[in-house]
Amino acid sequence: MKTHTKRKMILDCDPGHDDAIAILLAAGHEGIDLIGITTVAGNAELEKTTLNALKVCEIAGIDVPVLKGNSQPLIRKRETAADIHGDSGMDGPVLPAPVKQAGEEHAVDFIIRTLMESDGDITLVPVGPLTNIAMAMRREPSILSKIQEIVLMGGGTFGNWTPAAEFNIYVDADAAKVVFESGVPITMMGLDLTHQALADHDVSRRIGGIGNQPANFVSELLTYFRKTYLEFFGFEHPPVHDVCSVAYCIDPTVVETKKLRVDIETKGELTYGMTLVDVNGVTGKEPNVNFAMKLDHAKFWNMLIDTLERY
Ligand code: BDR
Ligand code: CA
DSSP: OOOOOOEEEEEEEOOOHHHHHHHHHHHHOTTEEEEEEEEOSSSSOHHHHHHHHHHHHHHHTOOOOEEEOOSSOSSSOOOOOHHHHOTTSSOSSOOOOOSOOOOSSOHHHHHHHHHHTSOSOEEEEEOSOSHHHHHHHHHOGGGGGGEEEEEEEOOOSSOSSSSSBOHHHHHTHHHHHHHHTSOSOEEEEOHHHHTTOBOOHHHHHHHHTTOSHHHHHHHHHHHHHHHHHHHHHOOSSOBOTTHHHHHHHHOGGGEEEEEEOEEEOSSOTTTTTBEEEOTTOTTOOOOOEEEEEEEOHHHHHHHHHHHHHTO
């Protein structure tokens, strides 16, 4: 008999419209054992991203610990994305105040402890700034050999927060540098990939037709996200960036990848937070990243929609 083992995951996030949908996919799919949701300042301040994570868990009946992490980047001043996600970090849907509370343990302590107690079979999925992950690596370097893989959302060959830099990397490029130079296997969902994960009208109609509470919540998230992505970036449809990382963990064939060298710019006057993707191999450095190139759009959306239907 064929047995399927679930992939153990810690989802480190800053909800965030697309983060919220990533939580629903990770918690709702049978291929994932979601062992913790850790939060970080990013799209909004830490208190807000944590509250949003708790709200998502509550409306979908997700019984997974939520642990609060860092409220500031390692070195730089905090920057948030209210233009895209609203002041709350998850504007649009109106959700009740959650009964569920965040755990007592700090996210960084949770990440370190959980990895050290593991058999090296946990995947970290950071879909916000990399502050918590970098701090865990610095605090306890022996976690490095315990991380199965890091499947992150961030960076790309172009930017969205500056012409050079993507938001998650830009907010804490110093942390990103620690992570990208850690030697841990990294799969990177950059903008090149996530801009293919567009919630077009057909997708929105299918999600709208499901009718359960989590799916209705996703519809409301997408309505808000569609509006800001049009106003701010001129996109016809919103890209659900963070969901790509979770989808890849469930089924790696949803994405085509290529091994490339990626370095992080932390000093450039105009290029701070840029991910230098060595597409042509000109640096001669060993690849350190499994770089996501192409999304199987149908497979991706079917996976998410099937999962929402099962809630
Ligand atoms: C990333 O930035 C955030 O606004 C999104 O949640 C995503 O993680 C895209 O650049
Ligand atoms: Ca995010």
